[in-house]
Amino acid sequence: MKVNPMHSLNAYQKQQNVGAKKKADVNKKHDQLQISSAAKQMQEMSRITTERQEKVERIKAEIDQGTYKVDAKEVAKKFYEFWD
Template identity: 55%
Template sequence: MKINPYGNIQNIYKKSIEKQQPKADVSKKADKLEISTEAKLMQQETRISTERKEKVEQLKAQVQSGEYKVNPQEVAKKFYEFWNE
C-alpha cells in the first residue's frame, strides 16, 4: 500500500468535474452599467442645491472673517426641542 503525502493528494473526481463544466470565455464578457432616467434627473443641479451652495459659501466667508456669531440660547432651545419632543 502506498501512502501519499498530504500535498500530493489528487482528487480523481476533480478531473471529471472539470470535463463536465465548460470553461467560460472571460474575454467575451464585459460589465455593463445603466443609469435610469430618474437617477439622471437627480444628478442635475436644482434651484435648491444652488441656493444651498450660495448659503454655505456665505457662512464659510463669515466664519473665516470672524463675523459669524452663534446664539447659544437658540442652540440650547433646538437641543431641548429635539430631545424632548
C-alpha cells in the same frame, strides 16, 4: 470496430474551432452601465442644494473674516425641538 485516426483528428480540430469561436464571442461582449432616469434626476443639482451651498459659502466667509456670530438661544431651541 475500426478506428479511423483521421476522424479523431477532425473532432479535435472541431473542438478547437468551437473554443476559438467562444473566445471571440467573449471578446466582443462589453460591460454596460445604465442609469435610470430617477438616478439622473438625483444627480442634478436641485434648487435646495444650490441654496444650501450658497449658505455654506457665506458662513465660511463670515468665519474666515471673524464676523460669524452664534445665536445661543437659536441653538438651544433647535436642540429642544430635536429632543422633544
